[in-house]
Structure formats: structure tokens, C-alpha cells
Amino acid sequence: MLDVHLRLFCERLKRVVAGEEGTLMLPDSTNLAPLFQNLFTETEIITTLLGNYEGDMTRRVIRRIIREQLNGAEMAWLCLQLLDLEDTEEDVKRRDILEILDDINHFVHESDEAIDTFFINIMEQQNSENESESSTNMALLFGLHSKIMDIRDRMQQLPPGDNGFDITEQSNKIIRLLSKGQHWLDVSEFERGREELFDLLIEGPSGLSVIAILDSNGFDKTVFAADIYNNNHVKFYFDCLAWVRVSIGYYFGKILDDIINSLMPPSRARVIIGEDYHLKKSILRDYLTNKKYFIVRDDVFNDSDIWDDLEEVLPDKQNGSRVLILVTDPILLTFFELEHGGIIPLYSVPVGGPLIRLKHEAWQFFILHYGSAPLVNYMDEKVVLTLLSRICSVLELPFHLKVCCLYLCVFRPGIEMSTRQLCQLWIAEGFVPYNGEETAEHYLKELIHRGFIQVSKRRAGGTIKACYVPSFVYTSLGLMADKTKFLWMPDREAEPFANVKRYIILEHLTEGDHLAVIDCENFCKKFKHLRVLNFGSAVLDQFPPGLENLFLLKYLKLNIPSLKRLPSLLCTLLNLETLEMPSSYIDQSPEDIWMMQKLMHLNFGSITLPAPPKNYSSSLKNLIFISALNPSSCTPDILDRLPSVRTLRISGDLSYYQSGVSKSLCELHKLECLKLVNESKPSWMVLSEYQFPPSLIQLSLSIVRK
Incomplete structure (x- = not known):
């Protein structure tokens, strides 16, 4: 688990080599394609070598948590002895692994920043139509290869690891200790x-x-x-x-x-x-x-x-x-x-x-x-053992489930989360292979089954709508995230702004709190490498200036009730996959929105899409979710450019646009869920005229009386 950053970096390099990272293939003149391929190969080799020390790393994480949480108490000695975690001579021989891990994490941190800078410079040149590549700092990238080779050489000189530490066996020991000698309720x-x-x-x-x-x-x-x-x-x-x-x-x-x-x-x-x-x-x-x-x-x-x-x-x-x-x-x-x-x-x-x-x-x-038992028992030995049991459950998870599980620390314990939003965030962070929404939903159900997430709301059809993380789970995940340095904890250490990858406003904001324009502009200058930006319920009075320079952004949530026209500058964010603006009712969108090929989710109070430019033949092929599309945009020409949409909400004057909407929906060959919200007065709909695609499995009808 201590190698989490290296494994995520390896996944990123795989996307870079495949041309999925950034918005364009690597320019031939940079000669960087072989470099990234070599970095990927060496990273895979080191990941394999570290796998030989998985047991050693797991022992160290649990040992550190026990000693810090029990603070020298007799219970700490008992847990260390029970779980066979006491220091041994072999542990002393393999202490170099911790030093190498620190160097690996530093290397990953440095490499991520160098790759981010490279892609940002490429995209800046693309937007300015400047063919010069003098601004790209390729020297940093070429220097990475020698560093990873040095790490590999040091790894190969380590003594053999001890993978005899069975985390499932230790978890069962803790469960037996929890139940030993206890009176159970009849x-x-x-x-x-x-x-x-x-x-x-x-x-x-x-x-x-x-x-x-x-x-x-x-x-x-x-x-x-x-x-x-x-x-x-x-x-x-x-x-x-x-x-x-x-x-x-x-x-x-x-x-x-x-x-x-x-x-x-x-x-x-x-x-x-x-x-x-x-x-x-x-x-x-x-x-x-x-x-x-x-x-x-x-x-x-x-x-x-x-x-x-x-x-x-x-x-x-x-x-x-x-x-x-x-x-x-x-x-x-x-x-x-x-x-x-x-x-x-x-x-x-x-x-x-x-x-x-x-x-x-x-x-x-x-x-x-x-x-x-005395009440205090439930807040010392029992609590620590429960936390340890939960930590062992995290360590037993497959890698992709581990990182999705640890990511739950981003949210406050007990706060209700949209399951759709959570899956989108996992995808934006690169935790889900191939950006698969179905895979993300499978991960969600698995974490619910294992007790890390609790369901709070279900939709009419029984699917999960909202969930939350229980406090004890959050505490154990927080300990794991801290010890593995998976997340930056702002109350524990400083982090340079340039390296921050996500910014989510959650604390102490209620609906109606406003953010000043100058704060947003300064913010965008500080956080240059963001992948995720979520302003939560904080209200903005206008589209934030400087946001168009966050080229690496994949997930964006804004709350701008007064916005009626989508600015064309937004369309420079070509890596954007999710755009959440549920309080905005957009009457006019720029034609360049059709250039945003990576869009997967559009969520607005209402959005009107423009007709595709005549000289532009591409479609938004990755877009799978739209809410809520104005019925004026439901033309054959527009819907034909949305071939992958599975979930669609149409809201507006459906009575006026009855003829166009009813005949165009058949263009959506993958549509599964459709909601029609009629806001006309008087309100009428002739369902017999609608030509629904054969793929449709869920239809909802609603009338809004104004």
C-alpha cells in the first residue's frame, strides 16, 4: 500500500503512451514518445520488484498505526504480539526499503509535475498558434530516466522480502479478539x-x-x-x-x-x-x-x-x-x-x-x-481493534478498490454524496481503468457490500442515488491515507500550490455563500495543475476569470445562477470530462463546445446546444449523460452527434416542440434512461407520436406548473 503513488503513476504513463493523456498525440519533433515508453517500462519493473516487499510494507503500516494510536499502552504490546508485528532482525536488514520508498515518492512527485508542465506548454502553444517549442521544459523530462534507473539498481540490491504476512489471517485474529469474553445480547x-x-x-x-x-x-x-x-x-x-x-x-x-x-x-x-x-x-x-x-x-x-x-x-x-x-x-x-x-x-x-x-x-x-462491559471499553480497546479490523479490510482490497476507498477521505464523514458524482470523480482521478462508468458503478457496489459506504437514498427503480461514509470507516481511512501519504492533509503539512491536483470546497459553506471574482482569479493562478475543481454550493456571480488556463482539468463544478450564456473560453478545456453547473440555465452555447471531445457528463439546470458547424464532422462521441437539454436542441442534426448518450433529461416547453422532439429521439441508439419534463402552459403531450429508440428501458414523465 505504500507504493500507491508509484502504481498510479504507472497507470498514468500507460495513458500517456497510448495517447489518452492530454488532448493530442505527442509531437514527433519532441522525440519524447520513446522516453515515455521507457519510463513506463522501468516503472512497471520497479512496481513488480516492490511487490516482493508487500508483506514488509503492510507490517510497517499496521505497526506504526498501533504504536501511535495506543501510545505505549499495554494494549499496544498485546496487539503487536498477537499480530506478529514485533521488530525482528530481518526488519532491520530491510530498512533500506523505506528510504527507497521515500525516493520513489519524490521521483513520482517530480515526474508528475514535469509531465504536467510539458502538456500545459503544448496546449498553450496550440491555443496561441505558436509553433515554437522553446517554452517546453523537455530537459526535466530527459532527466527522469537516469533517476528511475538508479532506483531500480538500488531495489535489485535489497535482501529478499518477507511476504509471509497474511493480512486476512491477521484480520481474523482481530475479529476473534474483539469477540473474546464478551457478553452478547440475547x-x-x-x-x-x-x-x-x-x-x-x-x-x-x-x-x-x-x-x-x-x-x-x-x-x-x-x-x-x-x-x-x-x-x-x-x-x-x-x-x-x-x-x-x-x-x-x-x-x-x-x-x-x-x-x-x-x-x-x-x-x-x-x-x-x-x-x-x-x-x-x-x-x-x-x-x-x-x-x-x-x-x-x-x-x-x-x-x-x-x-x-x-x-x-x-x-x-x-x-x-x-x-x-x-x-x-x-x-x-x-x-x-x-x-x-x-x-x-x-x-x-x-x-x-x-x-x-x-x-x-x-x-x-x-x-x-x-x-x-463498562462504557469506556467502547472508546479504547474496542475502538482501536475495530479501527485495525477496518484497516486490514482496506489492505485486503484489490489495488483499484483501495484507491477508490481511500479517496472517500476527501469528503466529510456522514456527508451525503451523489453516487453519480462519486463515480465521475473516481474516473477523473484516473482510478478507474478505461474511464468505464460501469466499472466505477461496480466498484461502488463492492465497497457498499464490504461496509465502507452506506446507502442513504435509492431511486424509484432501486438503483443507488446517494451514499455516505460512516465515522468509524472515515477514521480508519484517514489513518491509512495519512500513513501512505495518499492525500495531502492541510492541517498537518504544507504543500506547494503548483502540485495540488484537486480542490473541493466542503467545509462550513452553506447555500448562498458567495466567492469574490478576485478570489477566483488568484485561485486559478495558484492551482495550475488541477484535475478536479468543485466549488460546491459556493455561489459565483460570473464565470471565473482565469479558469480557461486550467488545461488539465477533468472535473468542474460551478454554481453560477445568473449565468445565461456559456463563455467560449470554457471550450479551451479540452481535457474536461464532467461539467456540473446545476444552477445555471444556459440559453446560448458557443459552437466550440463540439470541440470538447472528452466530455462524458453535462449537468445543467438547462442547456441549449448550438447546431454543429457545417465544416465540422466530429461528434461528442464520449458524452453519455445530459441534464437538462432544452427541447429546442432536440433536432436530428444535434442528437445524431451524440451517439453514446445513455441518460437524458429534456426540460422545457415540450408542447411547443412536440413534433421535433418526438421524431428525433430515435437518433439516440444507446439511450436507456429518459426523463421528459414539460414546462408549458397549458401542458399537453401526445406520447403516441414519440418514436423511442429500442434501447430505452426507463421513461419518466413530469409536468412543472408555473
Whole structure:
């Protein structure tokens, strides 16, 4: 796993040699094609040599995590001994492998930058129609070959590696240690707690009741709470319900938006989300004043602010409202006393359960706890062993699944992700061979099956629409990403701007936050080698100046509600595969958009495509997803240039364009999913006139009344 950068670099060189990297084949006059082929060959040789030391590298990663996380505790010694990870004489002999790995990572870093600079210069010359190649820094590229040869020679002088370390065997040892000597919940105990909780929810006191649910062996608090939450009697009893994930990165602004979106009608929620933070809290409290509500807050860690935040937004009108808090860290409860006096017994077993009453000035407060172990056990030995078990599960994955899994650290734990967006990001990063969307979807399902990703939403047909990463999974992935230096952690070390490959805005932004034009311009000057740029929900007032110079960009997401005309400068981004602008309604697009041969996904509020230039015969052959295409663009000439489209959303005045749209759709021979949204008034559609392609398997119809 420590060779992750080398293996990704090898995949990149394979694309360069095949002419898939950049927007053009290597110029013959550069004589660089043989150089890249030799680099690729040598990189493959070193990757094979490193495979002989996979066991050594895995041992070192796990050993380092155990020592740092357990910090010299007796448990660290026990884990090292159990997993056969103690230092040996052979480890001392092979310490040179770590030094070589550092040199390999430095070489990959330097090589990536040199190749990026080369392709950027080539594309700048192409745009300026300047045939001179004096600006290309080819000397850097020619210097790479001698460096990789030196690394190969040093690798061949190392003593034989030890690949006898079986990660699956070690993972099974950890699982056995987790279950050893533990009291597991029996069915009768589970049912008794469930009945007590159900009685409290429906027939309990009229005042607001808050119940904190804790984990224990053989008991999954999330599954338990979901069973209650989805009960038909519960749904009928309460006026409104919400399930909100909190997770490690506690930020109440985001949680507040999630509660509003869950409880309020969509039309009202969309208006409120853009309001001031304090005003939103006041609006939510007023909305809940006369309602009997049931709110579940999942995956809550140790953040004492949660109690004050709850009091500010949740009114108690003595109408039987309830809140469930699914506690991941029981230390959160040490702020309270038991009803009979005394603090929560973290170092002993709580008695009087499973439902135990606590003291609280404002609420009826309870904790639900099963098991015979002290609460603190769930936040030291058990947690570390669980993290180690999850880390071993990562190490067992095939390489492409490993990097897709580690990439999940880019997102906050618990944040809901679009599965379509996640697959597009994996492709843009080069983690999915041959840019295959079906392969990316297969990876997603495999990671869900293995428990690294949880499904949060499904479409009507049962396909997965949205997902999230649980906190414990995120923590273990974060440790792995840090130890392997897979991701740059901005709070731990500095990184030169020129080397950053992705920039995703996720932290502490709510809908309506604006980015200044000058900030965008400076940003584009600093981050020259970006592959992924995602401004999230941050609002831009115009198309960012300087963006057209990010030639290597593959994934771009912008939020520009005021934009009506797509600038022609955007079409210089010839490497772009995904363009996400869901808040933009484009009336006019430049003809040069037909030059963007690598486009795979177009996602707009609405986009009007221009008629292809008469002297231009190529098509957008890689485009497979369009949303939402204006019906005025559904002409035979345009749709014939979109031969690979599988998913299409058409939105606009379908009544006016009925004749053209109905007869042109048959041009899309690979179309599988089609959604027609009619925004005309009066609204009418004659479906019998539509000529759908035989490949179509899903059709959705919608009417928007304005």
C-alpha cells in the first residue's frame, strides 16, 4: 500500500503512451514518445520488484498505526504480539526499503509535475498558434530516466522480502479478539429494551423526551433506531420526522440545513436555506412549535455544544415530541448526572437499564444501554481493534478498490454524496481503468457490500442515488491515507500550490455563500495543475476569470445562477470530462463546445446546444449523460452527434416542440434512461407520436406548473 503513488503513476504513463493523456498525440519533433515508453517500462519493473516487499510494507503500516494510536499502552504490546508485528532482525536488514520508498515518492512527485508542465506548454502553444517549442521544459523530462534507473539498481540490491504476512489471517485474529469474553445480547433482552423505548416514544410523558442510545456487543444502535423510525405506527403518530447524521466534523450550520430539508416541504425549505444562520434557527423553532416531531441524530461524537444547539431550535410544547441521539462517544454523556445522583459510570457498568433516567433541567432525559462491559471499553480497546479490523479490510482490497476507498477521505464523514458524482470523480482521478462508468458503478457496489459506504437514498427503480461514509470507516481511512501519504492533509503539512491536483470546497459553506471574482482569479493562478475543481454550493456571480488556463482539468463544478450564456473560453478545456453547473440555465452555447471531445457528463439546470458547424464532422462521441437539454436542441442534426448518450433529461416547453422532439429521439441508439419534463402552459403531450429508440428501458414523465 505504500507504493500507491508509484502504481498510479504507472497507470498514468500507460495513458500517456497510448495517447489518452492530454488532448493530442505527442509531437514527433519532441522525440519524447520513446522516453515515455521507457519510463513506463522501468516503472512497471520497479512496481513488480516492490511487490516482493508487500508483506514488509503492510507490517510497517499496521505497526506504526498501533504504536501511535495506543501510545505505549499495554494494549499496544498485546496487539503487536498477537499480530506478529514485533521488530525482528530481518526488519532491520530491510530498512533500506523505506528510504527507497521515500525516493520513489519524490521521483513520482517530480515526474508528475514535469509531465504536467510539458502538456500545459503544448496546449498553450496550440491555443496561441505558436509553433515554437522553446517554452517546453523537455530537459526535466530527459532527466527522469537516469533517476528511475538508479532506483531500480538500488531495489535489485535489497535482501529478499518477507511476504509471509497474511493480512486476512491477521484480520481474523482481530475479529476473534474483539469477540473474546464478551457478553452478547440475547433476543429477549433486545425485545425488552425495544418495548420500553416504544412505550416511551408513544405513551411516555407529554414533555420533550431525549433518549441517548449507546453501542454494545451484539447491538447495532443505528439498525435498532432505524427499525423504530420506520415503524408505520411511529410515522402515523408524529406530525414530522427527520433523520440527520452528525458525525466527527460537528458543524451545526450543516446539521440545521439537514433538519430543515428533512422536516419542511421542499418549496419552503429551498427559500429558508439561503437565509441567515440565526434567522434559520428562529424559523425552524417557530415551524416546530405546534408540531409533534421525532428527530434522530445519528453518529454523534464528543461535542458538548450539541445540547445547547438542541435547546435553541427544539421547542417543548408538552405535546409528546421526541429526540433520539445515537452516541458514538459515551464521554459526551459525562456532562450529566444519573437520576439518583452521581456521574455516568464510564469505568463501571450502568445499572437499572436498559433504559436509564438522567437529570436534566429542560427535558425528560434517558440513556438506552445494553451489555455487561463498562462504557469506556467502547472508546479504547474496542475502538482501536475495530479501527485495525477496518484497516486490514482496506489492505485486503484489490489495488483499484483501495484507491477508490481511500479517496472517500476527501469528503466529510456522514456527508451525503451523489453516487453519480462519486463515480465521475473516481474516473477523473484516473482510478478507474478505461474511464468505464460501469466499472466505477461496480466498484461502488463492492465497497457498499464490504461496509465502507452506506446507502442513504435509492431511486424509484432501486438503483443507488446517494451514499455516505460512516465515522468509524472515515477514521480508519484517514489513518491509512495519512500513513501512505495518499492525500495531502492541510492541517498537518504544507504543500506547494503548483502540485495540488484537486480542490473541493466542503467545509462550513452553506447555500448562498458567495466567492469574490478576485478570489477566483488568484485561485486559478495558484492551482495550475488541477484535475478536479468543485466549488460546491459556493455561489459565483460570473464565470471565473482565469479558469480557461486550467488545461488539465477533468472535473468542474460551478454554481453560477445568473449565468445565461456559456463563455467560449470554457471550450479551451479540452481535457474536461464532467461539467456540473446545476444552477445555471444556459440559453446560448458557443459552437466550440463540439470541440470538447472528452466530455462524458453535462449537468445543467438547462442547456441549449448550438447546431454543429457545417465544416465540422466530429461528434461528442464520449458524452453519455445530459441534464437538462432544452427541447429546442432536440433536432436530428444535434442528437445524431451524440451517439453514446445513455441518460437524458429534456426540460422545457415540450408542447411547443412536440413534433421535433418526438421524431428525433430515435437518433439516440444507446439511450436507456429518459426523463421528459414539460414546462408549458397549458401542458399537453401526445406520447403516441414519440418514436423511442429500442434501447430505452426507463421513461419518466413530469409536468412543472408555473
